Amino acid sequence: MQSFIQYRKFKHAVEAQLERKGRLADESAEKSSPQPGQTYTPEPSGREKDVEKGDAEFEGDPSSPHPHEHLHAPYGVRPGEVAAVRRSSVPREAEETMMATNRPQGEVEPPYRPGGSSNDDEGEDDDDDDELMRQRSSLAATLSPQASGNTRLGRMLTGVNIRRRSTREGGDGDVFVVGYEGADDPLDPHNWGFGTRVRCTLIIAAIGCVVGIASAIDSSVVRRVAAEFGVGEVAASLGTGLFLIGFGAGALFAGPISETVGRNPVYIVTLILYMIFIMAAGLAPNFGAWLAFRFIAGVFGSTPLTCAGGSISDLWRPMERVWTFPIFANAAFTGPLLGPVAGGWIAQSRTLSWRWTEWVTLLVSGVVLGLVVLLQPETYPPTLLKWKAAHLRALTGDHRYRAELEIRRESFVHRLQRALWRPFLLTTREPIIVLISLYLTVVYIVLFGFLDGYDYIFGQTYGESPGITGICFLGIIVGLFGASALVLVIYKWAKHDLQKIQEQGGDKLPPEFRLWFSMLGGAFAIPISLFWMGWTARPDISIWSPLAASVLFGYGILCVFISCYQYIIDSYETYSASALASITLIRYVASGGMVVASIPFYQNMGVAYTCTILGCISAVMVPVPYIFYRYGPWIRKHSRYAITHTSKA
Incomplete structure (x- = not known):
């Protein structure tokens, strides 16, 4: 509309x-019309010229x-x-x-001669x-x-x-x-009214939130799914794992297609198809059909993960994205955490079927789709x-x-083929993409590992019910919103740095400025929270200790996500959607595998050692934002796709 x-x-x-x-x-x-005595020859009426x-x-x-x-x-x-510009x-x-x-057509071009004359070597005059x-x-x-x-x-x-x-x-x-x-x-969308742009941003954030809910809500009903279909809990966890793998696969198409046909057609069409397969998963007659429908729903639900960054870039200038991008980031992470909160109470209910996880997702998605169709313009x-x-x-x-x-x-098919090939090209040739992918993959492995791991951390350790265990995810959400407090500080720094750059003839901040979110404790917060949670989640220690660790974890993952996404957007600009598609594929395929592996991991290793191993892996990635802050300009200079300098005014 x-x-x-x-x-x-x-x-x-x-x-x-x-x-x-x-x-x-x-x-x-009128000034150049033919004078009396002059004639002109009109174009033949039957000829359609290709101008x-x-x-x-x-x-x-x-x-x-x-x-x-x-x-x-x-x-x-x-x-x-430009009338004063001289021909010279x-x-x-x-x-x-x-x-x-x-x-005139048919006339041969005279050779170029400085000063405006031709054939100077042959001795002809002016x-x-x-x-x-x-x-x-x-x-x-x-x-x-x-x-x-x-x-x-x-x-x-x-x-x-x-x-x-x-x-x-x-x-x-x-x-x-x-x-x-x-x-x-x-x-120009950058010049739309402030209220209009905020509304568009909130709708994009809502899309990210609702597909995030769909990705995680089924993790709470693993036992009931296993009991109905007669499979093990590890097999039942494939419903969440395959949805996440579908996210990664769909990102390869959603981002490039949005760079070919625009954002809105991709949002609307993929949301409709995603809802159709969510409904199919709720009606699935057997275990195989349920897994297939969950995977396909994930493929079509990946749209905001790759297109949202581009949409926000369409609406807000680089300076404004310092505070607007965290709005989407909060929503993108809140969705997977709200899913277990709702799913936990459905799992605990004696009257509601586990299939209500799909129906709740479908209802919320329908509301968001209505908002997109009625209120979201093309950007x-x-x-x-x-x-x-x-x-x-x-x-x-x-x-x-x-x-x-x-x-x-070019034909649409030819442009689409080139766009679909670009994410693979970026993944193999760009060190920035490789390192950022590894960094976010570690973060997401831990986050989605918690979907099944929280039952061991809070359910089995402290004996909490599925509903209360789901509520424990709110600790991570508190940390997410706590990280947003950094926006005020970083925005102030951004204004100061931008003023200096403008005095020197530039007009925008370098991509490395976006790394401050991670460098202000975000990179350290993730491993610290994992060590803290792993070694204090014991019956003899208050439940508030691992909950406090989850708050610190939420702070860390939001800081890392904001830094990585904005750094990619600012570094690749035109190709940002394709670059984000590469990152999305890698991290969600790894996350889907971790969801399936997390049950035997926690069962065999225990909470303490599982969190310790994850903490050690995340500690290895701590230097990444500092490396890019120091050597990022040099790396971009040797890149074929990244920008190499700030543009001049």
Whole structure:
């Protein structure tokens, strides 16, 4: 619904822009219209020319001392603002492009000669330039006023960059690359109202929360599932494990597809399919069908894990993401922790079937899907500019208007194949991806290992019921929200550092700044909490001791998650969704395996040694954020996909 309304808004905005600029184009057309005695030859009415593949037309106004001054105007520069630019300041490539653009069809390009003349080595003088200008003036007089008017209008539209299409882009004609009108264009999601952007962020966070609930809620009813289907508890835990593995597999598709068709179609379609298979899991007649439906539901439920980071980047500028990204991070981790809270009471109930874990998930997911359909607009900039370009083509009849996404004119299948291959490419070639993946994998192995491990830590050690054991997960949630207090400190530091960078000519913080969340105790908090919990979860020590350790664990995992995700987004920018897909695959496949292995692990090793082993593994990963903070710029410099420096103002 919101996307449809948004599409109409783009049409109205384009109509308003054309109306403003059309007056200027008409005035210019009157000045360049043929005088009495001059004629022009109209285009044959039956011929449909491909303006993008070489049917170039005269671009300049012969009455202007610099007839091409607007052809390569910078983004957002209005006609007339570059009139003072001298021809000698135009790079050779731009000069050759402009010469080719205005050359009549069939005319051979003269060799380039510095100073504006040609054939200097053959001894010809500058009179050739005067003759060339006379030919261009004559050509302008014989062209259709409407044809030259279209080009003149394209040059006048702010945010439209006229350039030549390269051969690899499918042609050598002109293309009008459509962008936003300027930094303050209200169509840009970064410039939407504060309330609108907060609403969109909360909806994205809600999607992350609800699929997180689905990933963990079945872990509380393992024993009842095993009893109904006649399998062991380890086999029954596959319902959660396969859902998580499906998360990882689906991430390979959700992220790249969102970079091809936009965010909203992916959110809506995958949420519908995810809900269908959650319902199928609730109706599963046998154990094999239940496992299959849980896996497929996980595949379609992975959308927010890879697309949400990109959506937040679409809505908020880097400085604003210091405090907005933790909103999504809290929701993403709260979901898997709320699942056992609800599932524990269902497991304890004598009247509710274990299948109510699926029905509760389905009901909550339906509410979130309704919010997405009714209230969530499209945020992906290439898609929005594609809409704008489509409106410009329809309203002007000029098919040279193209969004950057459309210039190559590739098929959807070809673009999708390239996008799907990119996560594998990043995983094998990027050390940043490898190390961050290992770091988050350790965190998630511990987190999802607790889904079954909490029954041993709190249920068997302290004799708590399934419902109370589920409530013990709230300790981790308290730690999550406690970590959000760091936002105030880090935001203050970010403003101070950004001011220094702007004084030096830059305009944004380096990706390494995002690592402060981990370096401010988050990296150390995880192993400390595991050692603490493992060696104090004993009947002779109060239950409040392991609960306090769980609070510290929650603080640590949120800090690490925020640092890793934002570092990836800032380091890879355009390819961030593909980079996050790589990380999601690795950590969720490992987490799914850990869920299945955690039952025999806790049974055979005991709580103390299991937590100690996990604490030692996490301790090895503590230096990772400090290594990236120190050597991150050097690593990015040698990367093929990561950005290498902050952009200049």
